[in-house]
Structure formats: C-alpha cells, structure tokens
Amino acid sequence: MKGNNLRIKDIGEFALIERLVEVLGPAGRGAGQGVIRGIGDDAAVLQNNPGTRLLASCDMLVEGIHFDLSYFTPRQLGWKALVANLSDIAAMGGRPRWALVSLGLKPEMKVSFVEEIYAGIAELAGKFGVTIVGGDTCSSPERLVIDICILGEAYRAEVAYRSGAHEGDLILVTGKLGAAAAGLAYLREGGKAAIDGAEELRQAHLKPVPRVKEAAILIHSGMVGAMNDISDGLASELHEIVQASGCGARIWTERLPISQATALMAAHTGVNPLDWALYGGEDYELLLTISGEKGSPLKARKLGRTLAKATGTPLNFIGRILPLSGTVEMVRPDGEIEPLLPEGYNHFKE
Amino acid sequence: MKGNNLRIKDIGEFALIERLVEVLGPAGRGAGQGVIRGIGDDAAVLQNNPGTRLLASCDMLVEGIHFDLSYFTPRQLGWKALVANLSDIAAMGGRPRWALVSLGLKPEMKVSFVEEIYAGIAELAGKFGVTIVGGDTCSSPERLVIDICILGEAYRAEVAYRSGAHEGDLILVTGKLGAAAAGLAYLREGGKAAIDGAEELRQAHLKPVPRVKEAAILIHSGMVGAMNDISDGLASELHEIVQASGCGARIWTERLPISQATALMAAHTGVNPLDWALYGGEDYELLLTISGEKGSPLKARKLGRTLAKATGTPLNFIGRILPLSGTVEMVRPDGEIEPLLPEGYNHFKE
Numbered sequence: 001m002k003g004n005n006l007r008i009k010d011i012g013e014f015a016l017i018e019r020l021v022e023v024l025g026p027a028g029r030g031a032g033q034g035v036i037r038g039i040g041d042d043a044a045v046l047q048n049n050p051g052t053r054l055l056a057s058c059d060m061l062v063e064g065i066h067f068d069l070s071y072f073t074p075r076q077l078g079w080k081a082l083v084a085n086l087s088d089i090a091a092m093g094g095r096p097r098w099a100l101v102s103l104g105l106k107p108e109m110k111v112s113f114v115e116e117i118y119a120g121i122a123e124l125a126g127k128f129g130v131t132i133v134g135g136d137t138c139s140s141p142e143r144l145v146i147d148i149c150i151l152g153e154a155y156r157a158e159v160a161y162r163s164g165a166h167e168g169d170l171i172l173v174t175g176k177l178g179a180a181a182a183g184l185a186y187l188r189e190g191g192k193a194a195i196d197g198a199e200e201l202r203q204a205h206l207k208p209v210p211r212v213k214e215a216a217i218l219i220h221s222g223m224v225g226a227m228n229d230i231s232d233g234l235a236s237e238l239h240e241i242v243q244a245s246g247c248g249a250r251i252w253t254e255r256l257p258i259s260q261a262t263a264l265m266a267a268h269t270g271v272n273p274l275d276w277a278l279y280g281g282e283d284y285e286l287l288l289t290i291s292g293e294k295g296s297p298l299k300a301r302k303l304g305r306t307l308a309k310a311t312g313t314p315l316n317f318i319g320r321i322l323p324l325s326g327t328v329e330m331v332r333p334d335g336e337i338e339p340l341l342p343e344g345y346n347h348f349k350e
Numbered sequence: 351m352k353g354n355n356l357r358i359k360d361i362g363e364f365a366l367i368e369r370l371v372e373v374l375g376p377a378g379r380g381a382g383q384g385v386i387r388g389i390g391d392d393a394a395v396l397q398n399n400p401g402t403r404l405l406a407s408c409d410m411l412v413e414g415i416h417f418d419l420s421y422f423t424p425r426q427l428g429w430k431a432l433v434a435n436l437s438d439i440a441a442m443g444g445r446p447r448w449a450l451v452s453l454g455l456k457p458e459m460k461v462s463f464v465e466e467i468y469a470g471i472a473e474l475a476g477k478f479g480v481t482i483v484g485g486d487t488c489s490s491p492e493r494l495v496i497d498i499c500i501l502g503e504a505y506r507a508e509v510a511y512r513s514g515a516h517e518g519d520l521i522l523v524t525g526k527l528g529a530a531a532a533g534l535a536y537l538r539e540g541g542k543a544a545i546d547g548a549e550e551l552r553q554a555h556l557k558p559v560p561r562v563k564e565a566a567i568l569i570h571s572g573m574v575g576a577m578n579d580i581s582d583g584l585a586s587e588l589h590e591i592v593q594a595s596g597c598g599a600r601i602w603t604e605r606l607p608i609s610q611a612t613a614l615m616a617a618h619t620g621v622n623p624l625d626w627a628l629y630g631g632e633d634y635e636l637l638l639t640i641s642g643e644k645g646s647p648l649k650a651r652k653l654g655r656t657l658a659k660a661t662g663t664p665l666n667f668i669g670r671i672l673p674l675s676g677t678v679e680m681v682r683p684d685g686e687i688e689p690l691l692p693e694g695y696n697h698f699k700e
Contacts, residue, residue, distance in 0.1 A: 036403060040594070041512050042441040042579060043407035043502065053386060054404065057393035058499055060452040060486045091392040102410040102452075102497045136410045142492040147452045149408055149499035152393065162391050229392060244390070 008114065009107035013137055019111060020118045020137075027122040030131030034097060044133035046098055052153035057088040059150075063143040071187045074113050076206045077146075078120025083210050084231055085150035086128055087284040090215035091229035092161075094154035098133045099125065102147040104140025117146070128212050158219050160227035160288070165245035168292030169225050170300050171319035174214050174285045174307070176257045177234055178273055179204035181280025182265040193268050197261025208284045214313050215286055221303055225289040225321075233279040237287050238328055239342035248327035251319030251340065278330075279343050289321055358464065359457035363487055369461060370468045370487075377472040380481030384447060394483035396448055402503035407438040409500075413493040421537045424463050426556045427496070428470025433560050434581055435500035436478060437634040440565035441579035442511075444504035448483045449475065452497040454490025467496070478562050508569050510577035510638070515595035518642030519575050520650050521669035524564050524635045524657070526607045527584055528623055529554035531630025532615040543618050547611025558634045564663050565636055571653055575639040575671075583629040587637050588678055589692035598677035601669030601690065628680075629693050639671055 008016055021028050021039055030038055036045040048054055061067060061081055072080070082099065089096040101121060105114060125132060130150075183205030186193055191202065211229070218224050226245055228237040234256070242249050256277045266273035290300060297317065304315035322329075328340040358366055371378050371389055380388055387395040398404055411417060411431055422430070432449065439446040451471060455464060475482060480500075533555030536543055541552065561579070568574050576595055578587040584606070592599050606627045616623035640650055647667065654665035672679075678690040 036509075037511060042438040043405040043444070043500070045442065045504075045509055045511075046404040046406060048398070048404055050400065054396040054398055054501075055393040056396060056448065056450060056499075056501060057484055058450045058452050058486050058497075060454060060488050060495075060497065062454055062488055062490050062495075064491075065489045088392040092395065094393070098406065100406060100408045100499055102408050102499075104410060104412055104495060134407055136408050136497070138410050138412055139415045140412050140493065140495065141414075143490065145410075145412075145454060145490065145495055145497075147408075147410065147486070147495075147497040149406075149450055149452075150393070151404075151406060151501075154395075159386075159395055161387060161395075 004112050006111040007107070008105055008109050008111055011111060016111065016114065016137060019115060023115045023118040024122045024132050027125040027130070028132050030133065033129065033131045035131050035133055038131060038133040044098065046133065048153050051155060053156055053159055055089050055092050055094045055152040055154055057085060057150050058147060059084040060145065060147040062145050071191065072206060074116035075120035078117040079124045079207055081146045081148055082121050082124045083208050083284055085148050086130070086210035086212055087229040087231065089150055089152035090210055090212045091227050091286060092154060093158045093215060093219040093224065093227065094152040095216070096128055096130050096150055096152040096212060098131050098151040100149045101132055101135035103135065103137045104145030105137060106141060106144065107139055160219060160224050162226050162228050162241045163244035165226035165241050165247055165289040165321045167247055167321055167323045169289035169321040170292050170296055170317055171249060171251060171321065172288050172290060172300060173234070173257065173316050173318050174211055174313050175283070176259040176262065177283055177285065178258055178262045178276030178280050180208060180282040181276035182262040185269050186265055193265065195261060195264045195268060197259065197264065200259065200261050201265055205282065208282065210284055211286045211313065213311050214307060217307055217310055218286065218288060223290040223299065223303060225291060227286060227288040230283045230285045230287050232281045234287060235278045235340050236342050241287065241289070242326060242328055246325055248322035248324035249319055250322055250329045250331060252331045254333045255316060255318040257314065257316045278340065292320065354462050356461040357457070358455055358459050358461055361461060366461065366464065366487060369465060373465045373468040374472045374482050377475040377480070378482050380483065383479065383481045385481050385483055388481060388483040394448065396483065398503050401505060403506055403509055405439050405442050405444045405502040405504055407435060407500050408497060409434040410495065410497040412495050421541065422556060424466035425470035428467040429474045429557055431496045431498055432471050432474045433558050433634055435498050436480070436560035436562055437579040437581065439500055439502035440560055440562045441577050441636060442504060443508045443565060443569040443574065443577065444502040445566070446478055446480050446500055446502040446562060448481050448501040450499045451482055451485035453485070453487045454495030455487060456491060456494065457489055510569060510574050511594070512576050512578050512591045513594035515576035515591050515597055515639040515671045517597055517671055517673045519639035519671040520642050520646055520667055521599060521601060521671065522638050522640060522650060523584070523607065523666050523668050524561055524663050525633070526609040526612065527633055527635065528608055528612045528626030528630050530558060530632040531626035532612040535619050536615055543615065545611060545614045545618060547609065547614065550609065550611050551615055555632070558632065560634055561636045561663065563661050564657060567657055567660055568636065568638060568653070573640040573649065573653060575641060577636060577638040580633045580635045580637050582631045583693070584637060585628045585690050586692050591637065591639070592676060592678055596675055598672035598674035599669055600672055600679045600681060602681045604683045605666060605668040607664065607666045628690065642670065
C-alpha cells in the first residue's frame with residue numbers, strides 16, 4: 001500500500017474512508033448480495049430475502065481490554081473483530097449478510113495500520129459472503145475502539161433461540177474447548193513455550209473461524225433445540241440456555257473436548273485445563289441441544305459424522321438437560337456431582 | 351432509582367444490563383413493533399414489513415471529542431446519541447425502527463449515570479416508535495464511548511438517495527441553520543451570555559429533534575429528488591449531494607434561514623453567523639432538492655405550508671442545482687459569486 005508513513009491526521013476522515021472502501025474491494029460492494037446502496041449515503045439500503053427474519057447484533061472491542069496490539073497484527077485484529085459477530089449470527093441459525101464497522105482511532109495512527117485492520121475484516125467477510133455496508137470513523141485519543149454491528153437473516157422456522165431447550169435434550173458442543181484461553185496464556189507468556197501444537201493455540205486466539213457453516217448444517221438437520229455460541233465460556237453460556245429455557249443441565253467433565261495442545265499448555269502454566277474449557281472465553285464454538293427422545297444418542301452420532309465430513313469439525317455429546325430449573329451440575333470422573341457456577345468473563349468486575 | 355452511589359464495577363456487566371433493560375421499559379420490548387426477540391439472545395430477531403428496503407447506519411460518539419460532560423447531562427447525552435441515527439434514517443426517506451446501543455464505560459462510573467443515558471435514549475426512541483433491540487457494554491477506562499446502530503425501513507419507491515438531484519432542481523432546507531453551532535458557542539462560554547433566545551440555542555445543541563416526521567411528509571409528497579441530513583454543515587452536505595448526483599449547485603446566502611438568536615450569539619462571539627450556517631455541524635435539518643420544472647417554486651411554497659402546518663417546521667428555498675459537475679457556488683447579497691468549499695467538521699484533521 002502506498003504512503004506507508006502517512007498518519008490519519010495527515011489525510012483526515014474523508015480521505016481515510018475512501019482508502020478503506022478501496023481496501024474492502026468486493027467485500028464493500030456486495031454485488032448480488034442484497035446491497036442496493038452500501039457505503040456512501042446517510043444509511044445503507046438493503047434487501048433481505050422474503051420469508052426471512054432479520055438478525056442483528058453488535059460487539060465492541062477496546063484496546064487493552066479485549067486485545068493487545070503487542071501480539072495482534074492489525075490484520076488479525078480486523079479478522080477477530082468480526083468473528084464474534086459472525087458467531088452470534090451462526091448461533092441464531094442464521095446467515096450473516098451485512099456489517100457496519102465503527103472505528104475510534106488515534107489521530108497519529110498510520111493510515112496503513114487502519115487499512116490492514118480493514119483488510120482483515122474484508123478477508124473474513126469475503127469468506128462468508130458478508131458485505132461491509134457502512135460504519136463510522138472518529139477520534140479516540142487513548143485506545144483503538146472497534147464496534148461492529150452485524151445483520152443476518154434466517155428462515156422463520158430455523159431461528160435457534162437459547163430458550164429452545166427441553167428436559168431430556170442432549171447437550172452438544174462443536175470443536176474443542178479452552179483452546180482460545182490456552183492461546184492467550186501462550187501469547188501472554190511471550191509465545192515461546194515449547195508446546196506441541198502451539199500454533200493451533202495461537203490461531204485459536206488470534207484467528208478463530210466462526211462456526212457459520214457448522215451452524216447451517218446443524219440447523220438444517222431440524223434437530224436443534226437451543227443454541228448459543230461460546231464467547232464467554234461454556235459455564236456462562238450453558239447457564240444462559242438453562243435460564244432462558246426454564247430448565248437445568250448436567251454435564252460430564254470427562255466428555256468435554258479438550259485438545260492435547262491445550263492440556264500441554266495448561267500443564268506448562270500450572271492451570272487445570274478444565275478451567276479453560278469451562279470458563280475461558282472466545283472459543284466461538286457452538287453449544288446446542290437436540291431432542292432427547294429414544295434413539296437420539298444414535299442420531300447425535302450420525303449428525304456428528306455428517307458435520308465432521310462436511311466441515312472437519314467434531315461434535316461432542318457432553319451432557320443432558322434436566323428438569324430442575326436454573327441448576328447446572330457437573331459430574332466429575334469419580335462420579336461426584338458439583339454445581340457449575342456461571343463464571344466467565346464479566347466486564348467491569350474486578 | 352435505587353442505589354444512587356453504586357458503581358458499575360460493583361455490580362458487573364450482567365447486572366448492569368438487567369438494570370438498563372428495566373430503564374428502557376416499553377422502548378426495550380417493542381410489542382407489535384416487529385420485534386420477535388429483542389435484548390437477551392445472541393442476536394435480535396426482527397421482522398420488517400414486506401415490500402420495504404432495510405436501512406442501516408451507525409454513529410459513534412467519544413467523550414471529549416463529540417460531547418463534553420461539563421454541559422451535557424447523561425439524559426441529554428442519551429437523547430443526542432440517538433439523534434444522528436434517527437436523522438440519517440429520516441434523510442433516506444425512511445422510518446426508524448430498531449437500534450443497537452454499544453457503550454464503552456468507565457468501571458468507576460455510577461450505575462445511575464448509565465441508567466440516565468439509557469433513559470435519554472428511551473425518551474427519544476419512544477417518541478419515534480424505535481425499539482432498542484440489542485447492544486454491548488464494555489470497559490473503556492478513559493472515555494465514555496457510545497456507538498448506536500440504527501435500522502429502519504422505507505418503501506422501495508420512497509428511498510431518497512443523495513444521488514437524486516437533477517439540473518434545475520430547487521434546493522430546500524428545513525428549519526434554521528447554525529443554531530447548534532451557536533448553542534455550542536454559548537455553552538462553551540459558560541452558558542451565561544445575555545442573549546435573547548439563548549434557551550433555543552442550548553436546546554439546538556443539547557436536545558435537537560430529528561426531522562423524522564418532516565422527512566415522511568416531504569417524501570410522501572413525491573417531489574423529493576436528493577435528500578441529506580445536515581450533520582456536518584450545509585456546505586459539506588451540499589457537496590455530497592452534488593458529487594453523488596454528478597451536478598453542481600448555487601445557493602443564495604441571503605436565503606439561508608438563520609434565527610435571530612443565532613445572529614445575536616454570533617455578534618456576541620464576533621463570528622459571522624453565515625459561517626455557522628454553512629459550516630457548523632449538528633443542525634440535523636434536512637437538505638433536499640425538488641424537481642425544478644415550471645411552477646415548482648409555487649409547489650415548493652405549497653409543500654412548505656403543508657409541512658409548517660403539520661409540524662411547525664419551516665421549509666426554505668435556498669438555491670438551485672446547476673449542470674456544472676462538482677461546482678458549488680454561493681451568491682452574496684451584492685451579487686458576487688464565490689465558490690463554496692466543502693468545509694465542515696472533519697475528524698482527525700488538525
């Protein structure tokens with residue numbers, strides 16, 4: 001990119017926006033993606049598919065709180081900023097379509113740095129057919145702030161609410177748990193620990209892939225009851241499902257899918273890997289329930305095979321929905337039952 | 351409100367969100383407003399009206415850049431944070447429907463302060479039938495950040511693009527210009543200047559009313575070509591219309607509607623009131639063009655009377671669209687013609 005030493009304050013807001021639109025390329029035009037008018041008017045003008053519900057969610061990231069520029073490249077940061085949004089739409093059973101990106105920027109930042117953030121956003125957006133249709137840029141002197149609003153759509157019968165769990169349902173989870181927390185520990189330590197699979201952990205924290213394709217396959221099976229994405233840790237997300245559905249849940253800790261690399265990093269750090277799996281945030285896996293009628297474990301295994309074949313992502317049966325309202329229990333390998341508290345990342349709490 | 355000395359860090363994110371939802375009341379539930387599921391799942395689930403286009407826009411405000419807490423109460427701030435959004439939807443010829451509110455908050459802030467921001471948002475949202483359907487809260491240690499994403503809808507034939515101006519069109523503007531800038535000057539001076547109409551200026555800066563009703567009346571007349579809201583000053587907005595439409599424009603400075611209070615405050619401050627009218631931002635009036643065919647000045651006057659009767663808001667004819675691409679001129683009272691440059695608020699530029 002030209003003018004590598006240009007600062008934002010040298011070119012101002014309007015020239016910056018022009019350059020960012022250029023960086024977006026096709027991800028900013030959205031030909032054939034229901035974009036009647038994208039960036040460049042008072043508001044974007046969009047056309048959603050008839051018969052669909054509109055899905056909307058937003059997610060704000062603040063430098064030093066959600067990310068650390070000492071180990072995120074701006075391109076990774078752009079990618080990651082959009083992940084939580086796509087994951088939210090996936091968790092509703094929907095298809096992400098359009099995003100609006102608000103940036104609070106330090107005036108002395110390099111233009112090329114912001115362009116790289118946008119390149120990361122465009123990379124992930126392009127992967128899932130999402131068009132950036134608007135946004136805002138303004139000055140934020142101390143910290144970089146990124147707030148992305150995502151719009152998606154889902155057919156009415158396919159929306160997966162977190163209130164859709166019923167007594168007896170099986171509880172399933174995609175992928176592996178705790179890897180993002182293990183990756184964060186690895187990066188915070190300087191990224192030098194000699195751990196087998198360290199790259200997998202780094203990627204889990206820096207460049208997770210939202211489970212958009214997996215969610216579509218799961219939803220189309222017609223078996224999904226409740227679904228959440230795991231952004232704040234399994235314990236917290238399971239409590240949300242249980243509260244919204246008016247039921248309880250029991251999980252077996254030995255069933256939780258934890259990768260070898262996560263286990264190794266946990267041993268290296270002196271942490272119980274279960275804590276990362278239960279309370280570590282940002283895994284962006286899907287937590288879902290499917291009907292617990294007769295033969296359903298068999299159906300769950302079949303669904304798992306279908307999912308793995310299509311996407312490479314495993315699906316694991318980790319627990320059951322109980323009738324007892326609000327109670328979440330975990331069963332230890334020795335059979336001991338303990339309450340699982342809704343801990344996880346909570347902003348503001350010290 | 352209870353617990354007036356509670357700090358955000360005392361109660362954490364989840365309890366804060368619960369309290370904010372309570373503050374929103376009906377503005378957070380949206381019964382009958384196309385809200386299938388509002389706050390409380392991974393994404394809001396919405397139903398727009400068949401045959402409409404979806405409109406989406408967002409606007410980020412940063413403490414010390416866009417607003418100063420020394421003269422904004424938190425309730426006024428909440429109101430104002432939503433104004434720019436509603437104004438954007440109005441300027442597209444649309445009806446604002448749903449909003450998502452992202453807040454970057456200082457952990458030591460009082461909970462009651464954030465509740466008041468939300469009360470201000472709810473007040474304005476309620477006035478225009480807007481439901482708050484989602485958002486995010488996170489920690490922003492130095493500065494309060496508010497980013498609101500607005501969703502609206504408009505019937506396909508009624509969307510007003512800024513590219514809709516044609517040679518010969520009349521240029522019209524609602525309300526008065528420069529009052530928000532005059533109000534800012536008044537507040538910055540300490541709010542003590544003995545100016546007739548000072549309260550009008552204060553309100554213009556602190557609690558402007560977006561021209562949602564006015565836009566609907568104008569759009570339904572079928573006469574609107576291009577439309578923009580004046581957030582960055584008339585000069586900048588007119589340049590946007592002219593650029594998008596591939597034409598030029600001429601305005602007569604003596605036709606610009608400037609209130610007596612603005613003129614008085616300008617004299618008091620030693621500023622040319624025309625500068626506030628042309629380059630002062632945040633007036634949130636509408637700038638529009640209507641077809642310039644024979645008899646159109648008469649039609650414009652009739653439209654103005656209809657608008658004033660229904661809303662009390664004046665409509666003024668201030669200029670004409672010219673064929674010369676990209677050129678914007680202003681005619682001084684003595685007949686002298688000068689280029690009008692696209693100045694206005696530009697973030698980052700020093």
